[in-house]
Amino acid sequence: MPRALDLYRNHPRLAALLCGALTAAGFAPLHLAPLALLGVVGLLDLVARAANWKQAALAGWLFGVGHFCIGNGWIATAFTYQAAMPAWLGWLAVVLLSLYLAVYPLLAALGAWMIGRRGGPALVLAFAGCWIISEWLRSWVFTGFAWNPLGALALGSFARPGLAAVLPFTGTYALSGVVALLGGVVMLGLRRGLRDWRGMAGLVAPLLLLSAPFTPLAPAPGPSPAAGPAFTLVQPWIPQDELNDPAMFPRNFARLAKLSTPLAPGEPRLLLWPESGVPDYLREGYPEIAYLDNFGADPIIARTRLGRVAGPGGVLLTGATDLEEQDGRIVGARNAVTAIDAGGAIVGSYAKAHLVPYGEYLPMRSLLTPLGLSRLVPGSIDFWPGPGPQTLDLGQWGRVGVQVCYEIIFSGQVADRENRPAFLFNPSNDGWFGSWGPPQHLAQARMRAIEEGLPVLRATTTGISAVIEPSGVVRNFVPRNQGGRIDGAIPAALPPTPFARLGNMLALLWAAAFLVASVVASRRARG
Incomplete structure (x- = not known):
């Protein structure tokens, strides 16, 4: 331990990198939140000991850099499922993004x-307030990349939301500020020393708050009433390397159809x-x-087949692709979710609004394509964004808000506030x-459920598919890498939460409160 402390004190730059990597260990699937909090403590201590603003910023x-390289390392895997670029570029992409x-x-x-x-x-208070603002900025600047907010460290096990239960009153980015605040409390506790009861409390209480939800001793919320319509949710387990292979289309459909048989x-x-x-x-x-690889080479025949799977009186919600045409040419595509009734008619549709840069479209295509760079999703045309959160009214099947793939990670951007879904x-x-x-993705879907007071139903190709109650309980x-289905009734939504009404304005109010408190504390310290 003394050698580790000497390394930390004598090499602050290396210490900052390691603290960032340590904090990333708190996210799924490791869930080492108490250890991760020590990374936050280390950063705060480095900022506190900084002689000038340059040292603090560095x-x-x-x-x-350490935090995002570890937390976003899964991005490199995506490059192994395409042939347009060498796979090693995946690790370069992780570093550059970080x-x-x-x-x-x-x-x-x-x-701070x-x-x-x-x-x-x-x-400590200034750091909490500034962290809230920085995460909010990260969620929308340059289209945003809100993956792994610090507040995810506060999310408990599948049965217990833990400290994340306060999300209806804070929002995700303010919860991240609370986690930063807890790190500051630990730092202040360590400085007081373990012989002082306040120092001991400052050290122990935050660690217990983050670790208790993973123990069976923590109380678990009761089940939400299943007041909604009946559903069947399907995970077909179609590996990525088979998903876009036309030779595998019949087998893939057979998997989906077999798992969709009514009870x-x-x-x-x-x-x-x-x-x-x-x-x-x-x-x-x-x-x-465009229809050469379609079932029956005809969209009507393809929809009729899907209607038969939906069954009498049923509706199928499925991912699909719509095309944009100009002057007889295909110029764009939309990542869509289409609702199809038993007769094969389209009764609703949603187009993904928050697209993945370099995944679903290539920014600066005219400059990057000559360099041999492409997007990860196969195809030579870019996806176009939809209009944003919408509520589809499916009659007896309820009012559904759709968020495709990583759209669910954007706090405050998942539901139409004027037309709230069920x-x-x-x-x-x-x-x-x-x-x-996948487990990190699921964690963020749980946070959206708690924030909005809405159940979330996730259907994925390979896992993790889940039914999430408004409390955040799964x-x-x-599980990953297996086929399966979930049958049941959709959990009832809760009344609109404060966050559902105010959105990220609520988180920014918390940031303002922390910053005002910091100024007050600073003035008191002067004198």
């Missing part, structure tokens, strides 16, 4: 040092399939060449994401 940036994302911890550290440089509670013949239900669930183009009017449907293809990405799930 500590925040290096922390971010170099950019580290700007946001830099801003938090710099802001400038506002609370006198140290003590003033610094009782003729029983109507809402059938939920994942993103990329259907390779067929389901709308009419495209050039004939539940959220999150179809996804997590086959790209390696072993770490009622049922299908």
Whole structure:
């Protein structure tokens, strides 16, 4: 231990990198939240000991590099499922993305040092407020990449939401500020020393708050009433390397159809399939060449087949692709979710709004294509964004808000506040994401459920599919890398939460409160 402390004190840059990597260990699938909190403590201590703003900013940036390289390492796996670029570029992409994302911890550290440089509670409160603002900025600047907010450390086991139960009153980014605050409490406790009861309390209480939800001693919320319509949610287990292979389309459909058989013949239900669930183009009017790989080479025949699977009185919600045409040419595509009734008619549709840069579209295509760079999703045309959160009214099957794949990670951007849905449907293809990405994705879907007070139903190609109650409890799930289905009734939604009404304005109010408290603490420290 003395050698480790000497290394930490004598090599602050290396210490900042290691603290960032340590904090990433708190996310799924490791769930080492108490250990991760020590990484936050280390960053705060480095900021507190910084002699000038440059040292504070550098500590925040290096922390971010270590943090995001570890937490986003699953991105490299996506490059192994395409042939347009060498797979080794995946690790380069992780590092380059981390170099950019580290700007946001830099801003938090710099802001904390400038506002609370006198140290003590003033610094801790300033750090919490600035971290909230930095995560909020990360969620929308340059289209945003809100993956793995620090608040995810507060999320408990499947049966217990833990400290994340406060999300209706804070929002995700303010909960991240609370986690940062807990790190500051530990730092102050360590400085007081373990012989002082306040120092002991400052050290022990935050660690217990983050670790208790993973023990059976913590209370678990009761089940939500199943007041909604009947559903069947399908995870077909279609590996990524088989998903876009036309030779595998018949087998893939057979997997989906077999897992979609009603529990009782003729029983109507809402059938939920994942993103990329259907390779067929389901709308009419495209050039004939577009339908060459369609079932029956015809969209009507393809929809009729899907209607038969939905069954009498049922509706199928499935991922699909719509095309955009101009002057007889296909110029764009939309990552869509299409609702199809038993007769094969389209009764609703949603187009993904928050697209993945370099995944679903290639920014600066005219410059990057000549360099040999492409997007990860196969195809030479880019996906176009949809209009944003919408609620589909499916009659007896309820009012559904759809968020495709990683759209669910964006706090405050998942539900139409003027037309609130009864539940959220999150179809996804997590086959790209390696072993770490899917559990992290599920964790963020749980946070959306708690924030909004809405159940979330996730259907994925390879896992983890789940039914999430508004409390954040995972009622049922299908593990990774196996086929399966979940049957039941959709859990009842809760009344609109404060966050559902105010959105991220609520988180920013918390940030303002922490910053005001920091200024007050700083003035008291002066005198």
